[in-house]
Amino acid sequence: MTEQEAKREIDRLVELLQRADYEYYVLGRPHLTDQEYDSLFERLKTLETRFPHLRRPDSPIQRVGSDLTVDFPEVAHTIPVLSLDKAYTETEVLSWIEKTERAAGKPLGFVIEEKIDGVSLVLYYRGGILDRAVTRGNGRVGNDITPNARTIRQIPLRIPENGEVVVRGEVYLPLQYFDEINARMEVPYANPRNLAGGVLRRKNSAEVARVPLHFLAYDGYLPFPVATYTESLDYLIDWGFPVNPRHERLPAGTPDREARIRTFIERERSGRATLDYQIDGLVFKVNELDVRERLGYTGHHPRWAIAYKFEAPQAVTELLRIDVQVGRTGRVTPVARLKPVELSGSTISNVTLHNEDYVQALELAPGDLVAISKRGDVIPAIEKVVEKNEEGVPVWRMPEHCPECGSPLERRGAHHFCPNRNCPAVITGRLKFFVSPKQMDIRVLGNETIDFLVEKGYIRRIPDLYTFDYWKLLDEPGFGEKKISQIVQGIEESKKRPFSTVLVALGIPEVGPSVVETLIRGGITSIDRLFTIADRGDVEALTRLEGIGEKTARQLMETLRDPEWRKEIEELRKAGLSFEEERPTVVSGGPFEGQAWCVTGSFRHFTPRSKAEELIASLGGKVVSSVSSKTTHLLVGENPGSKLEKARSLGVRLVSEDQFIEMLKAAGVDPFNEKEKGPSASQEASEPPRQPDLFSS
Numbered sequence: 001m002t003e004q005e006a007k008r009e010i011d012r013l014v015e016l017l018q019r020a021d022y023e024y025y026v027l028g029r030p031h032l033t034d035q036e037y038d039s040l041f042e043r044l045k046t047l048e049t050r051f052p053h054l055r056r057p058d059s060p061i062q063r064v065g066s067d068l069t070v071d072f073p074e075v076a077h078t079i080p081v082l083s084l085d086k087a088y089t090e091t092e093v094l095s096w097i098e099k100t101e102r103a104a105g106k107p108l109g110f111v112i113e114e115k116i117d118g119v120s121l122v123l124y125y126r127g128g129i130l131d132r133a134v135t136r137g138n139g140r141v142g143n144d145i146t147p148n149a150r151t152i153r154q155i156p157l158r159i160p161e162n163g164e165v166v167v168r169g170e171v172y173l174p175l176q177y178f179d180e181i182n183a184r185m186e187v188p189y190a191n192p193r194n195l196a197g198g199v200l201r202r203k204n205s206a207e208v209a210r211v212p213l214h215f216l217a218y219d220g221y222l223p224f225p226v227a228t229y230t231e232s233l234d235y236l237i238d239w240g241f242p243v244n245p246r247h248e249r250l251p252a253g254t255p256d257r258e259a260r261i262r263t264f265i266e267r268e269r270s271g272r273a274t275l276d277y278q279i280d281g282l283v284f285k286v287n288e289l290d291v292r293e294r295l296g297y298t299g300h301h302p303r304w305a306i307a308y309k310f311e312a313p314q315a316v317t318e319l320l321r322i323d324v325q326v327g328r329t330g331r332v333t334p335v336a337r338l339k340p341v342e343l344s345g346s347t348i349s350n351v352t353l354h355n356e357d358y359v360q361a362l363e364l365a366p367g368d369l370v371a372i373s374k375r376g377d378v379i380p381a382i383e384k385v386v387e388k389n390e391e392g393v394p395v396w397r398m399p400e401h402c403p404e405c406g407s408p409l410e411r412r413g414a415h416h417f418c419p420n421r422n423c424p425a426v427i428t429g430r431l432k433f434f435v436s437p438k439q440m441d442i443r444v445l446g447n448e449t450i451d452f453l454v455e456k457g458y459i460r461r462i463p464d465l466y467t468f469d470y471w472k473l474l475d476e477p478g479f480g481e482k483k484i485s486q487i488v489q490g491i492e493e494s495k496k497r498p499f500s501t502v503l504v505a506l507g508i509p510e511v512g513p514s515v516v517e518t519l520i521r522g523g524i525t526s527i528d529r530l531f532t533i534a535d536r537g538d539v540e541a542l543t544r545l546e547g548i549g550e551k552t553a554r555q556l557m558e559t560l561r562d563p564e565w566r567k568e569i570e571e572l573r574k575a576g577l578s579f580e581e582e583r584p585t586v587v588s589g590g591p592f593e594g595q596a597w598c599v600t601g602s603f604r605h606f607t608p609r610s611k612a613e614e615l616i617a618s619l620g621g622k623v624v625s626s627v628s629s630k631t632t633h634l635l636v637g638e639n640p641g642s643k644l645e646k647a648r649s650l651g652v653r654l655v656s657e658d659q660f661i662e663m664l665k666a667a668g669v670d671p672f673n674e675k676e677k678g679p680s681a682s683q684e685a686s687e688p689p690r691q692p693d694l695f696s697s
């Protein structure tokens with residue numbers, strides 16, 4: 001990168017970040033997400049480090065973003081009120097701790113707190129009364145909003161200490177009030193933090209009083225010497241300040257410190273969705289106050305604290321082009337090809353774009369600069385266009401023909417499909433899915449082998465897998481006796497898979513593991529039952545099962561009435577695959593009996609999510625796919641969807657991953673010991689009678 005290029009990028013970033021600061025702090029209506037902001041911030045920081053002489057004095061790296069407004073008088077702070085340095089991984093936090101102890105020259109104590117996503121406020125007490133409440137402002141000067149702060153119940157107006165006391169804390173709006181209060185706003189706010197910030201700056205404090213803002217204190221400057229932060233927190237608690245009890249104290253020399261840090265992070269990460277306020281990370285702080293003083297501050301943050309953010313920063317990169325891929329169901333998916341970019345430890349160059357509408361909603365065109373994030377920390381997604389391409393390339397459209405076989409594409413709902421059942425992409429896609437580890441698990445047949453077998457014309461359909469004589473491959477390069485006997489053995493073993501696995505592996509549109517689970521738990525335990533239902537056109541028999549909608553039911557029946565699908569299934573049955581489920585279907589008397597569980601988000605210990613669902617079912621609970629008034633529990637993972645809001649509004653019990661594990665343990669299930677999964681043997685004795693087969697003749 002030339003110096004000139006660097007200068008241009010630095011200028012652009014500084015201006016972009018300054019505009020974002022104004023929108024965020026003053027207007028309360030940001031147009032960037034925090035992760036996008038953090039990503040641009042990190043980029044600027046890298047450039048400033050590489051080109052220190054290009055550093056601008058007004059750079060946001062060198063100072064804190066200002067929330068000053070002209071509506072309130074300005075007053076100078078007597079303490080520095082700054083931002084926090086950021087870390088995005090546990091490793092970064094641990095190395096910061098090490099580095100800090102090295103700088104201090106001795107082992108230190110640390111406190112870990114929740115980083116409340118609210119608005120910073122500094123309280124000044126003199127003669128035992130609240131004298132001033134001041135916003136962060138630009139870190140040196142803030143706005144005096146004392147009348148507004150007085151309306152917040154948790155802020156003590158009087159304290160039993162006459163000297164000068166300064167308390168820092170966070171003003172926030174509990175989530176339970178957000179929707180209702182936001183509905184009353186002329187222009188609704190995007191989140192509780194923006195709302196709290198906007199309300200706190202109202203000129204009329206009677207309006208502020210109508211919003212139940214809350215406060216949590218996290219820093220105290222006392223008029224007498226104390227040695228540690230925790231000591232000062234204890235004084236604050238004594239004097240009536242609300243201090244968040246969810247914090248961890250790690251005195252110098254704490255045994256197993258690293259393990260305790262990891263445990264705390266994990267607990268907070270999985271528990272945050274069940275809190276009544278938003279946190280965007282944790283704050284690690286040095287406990288010894290003399291060390292804090294020695295470490296001091298940069299213009300932007302204290303050197304004695306660091307924020308660990310849950311959400312990794314997003315990356316910004318160029319969209320090179322959009323390709324389409326044809327999947328095993330014939331569905332055509334646009335895929336973004338990106339200029340490779342680093343994002344939380346991996347390099348990203350391809351991202352799925354789902355369908356044409358998705359691309360159009362994002363208004364994507366080749367050449368655009370786009371922001372990428374990792375959803376649930378795994379799947380990268382394009383969040384939005386940060387800057388349009390300069391050549392005026394129009395928004396991308398779906399091609400009219402299948403790129404694999406040339407058939408005209410058909411649109412069904414939101415997606416486009418190649419209708420040609422013999423499209424090579426559909427055939428290899430189905431075969432690869434069928435043999436994949438989560439399905440029939442015929443591992444020796446990897447993607448390359450399948451491609452080879454199809455290309456050579458040895459295998460054209462799934463049943464061919466069971467009739468082809470693999471020993472014919474002896475002459476082919478790469479196929480020795482050993483490999484062939486492994487294939488033959490793998491094929492033989494796959495015949496032992498239960499019906500539920502076979503049914504999913506067939507890849508019937510709309511029919512995934514949870515639908516199959518629902519069918520079987522609902523007593524539809526064989527393919528013949530399904531054929532009968534399909535032949536009679538009995539949609540009801542399927543839709544009466546919670547979790548199976550009209551669309552899924554119709555799709556399933558249409559597929560099962562199709563002569564080609566039927567032929568394929570009959571051939572597989574003849575080959576020895578199982579088309580009837582043999583396990584006891586409903587577990588009764590389990591500890592979760594009578595409960596209806598819904599699951600949202602992603603989990604550390606239960607991937608795929610069906611692992612959690614299986615456990616719930618094995619304990620007698622019902623697993624439902626959407627939250628309704630009948631739902632009793634919502635298991636909440638990382639990045640929960642709209643189900644969480646719905647569950648909250650219905651008062652459904654929220655269960656975090658850790659709580660779930662506790663419940664499993666209480667029910668006698670060790671979720672990490674695969675072999676002991678499910679109810680104990682004693683349950684078999686009370687196996688319920690099979691439902692009478694209403695449909696067999």
Ligand SMILES: NC(=O)c1ccc[n+]([C@@H]2O[C@H](COP(=O)([O-])OP(=O)(O)OC[C@H]3O[C@@H](n4cnc5c(N)ncnc54)[C@H](O)[C@@H]3O)[C@@H](O)[C@H]2O)c1
Binds near residue numbers: 033035037
């Ligand atoms: N979306 C945007 O356009 C935009 C614009 C500007 C800033 N931002 C976001 O804000 C961040 C920088 O802003 P910032 O300096 O206000 O916040 P920060 O993320 O640097 O964190 C510092 C703030 O955390 C708060 N906090 C909450 N709990 C705390 C605790 N236990 N201990 C100490 N502090 C605690 C305090 O208010 C403190 O001022 C950026 O990283 C970005 O994510 C976003």
Ligand SMILES: [Zn+2]
Binds near residue numbers: 402406407
């Ligand atoms: Zn095709």
